[in-house]
């Protein structure tokens with residue numbers, strides 16, 4: 001659970017900006033559908049948008065859509081002829097996301113691909129042979145090592161790859177914690193750190209979503 005002060009500070013930071021009825025409505029739609037409240041926070045949505053803008057992303061891949069909250073943040077950074085592809089295993093989440101992206105006026109720029117990501121990624125590669133400028137990994141943690149390989153496969157020099165939830169309340173350093181999600185996270189971190197030709201940094205985070213962290217990698221750098 002997040003400490004109250006982390007949530008208060010997140011609320012304060014977000015309150016510095018105008019309210020956003022479209023994104024508020026997305027969170028409401030997720031609540032109404034009993035989806036877990038595991039969207040990125042508003043502050044993180046902003047930060048991811050800064051990162052996507054910093055590489056002038058015209059093409060974005062997200063793995064793990066949920067209700068489309070983060071997809072909307074990221075798709076808003078795209079030029080009108082840009083595109084975002086987001087992968088979602090759950091049919092209910094895919095349907096809710098499509099409706100939310102439509103309501104946000106982003107349906108033309110975004111494709112929600114329904115199905116387990118490891119099954120849909122081969123066709124994503126066929127459809128997008130040039131790969132993506134920005135990739136956000138945020139689906140099942142067990143598969144992060146596989147998503148890392150796919151992200152590299154779908155990258156070009158300059159692609160930025162960001163992964164969510166790499167700290168998980170510090171569980172990542174608890175040697176007694178061998179939950180498959182934590183093992184997947186550790187294998188991912190080890191693979192990213194060891195990857196030749198990719199430069200990776202890590203950021204521990206606190207906020208409305210508790211204590212966690214992000215990795216940020218740039219392809220084609222040493």
Ligand code: SAH
Nearest residue numbers: 039040064066069070088089116117139140
């Ligand atoms: N990026 C979203 C949150 C994603 S939550 C946001 O911040 O708004 C993780 C999502 O990954 C869930 O919707 C879950 O259904 C989906 N998921 C889990 N396993 C998956 C898989 N194998 N392939 C694709 N999506 C998966």
Ligand code: DHB
Nearest residue numbers: 038039040138139164165
């Ligand atoms: C979980 C998944 C997430 O992507 C996240 O940001 C927080 C929690 C989860 O599966 O518990």
Ligand code: MG
Nearest residue numbers: 038138164165
């Ligand atoms: Mg996440």
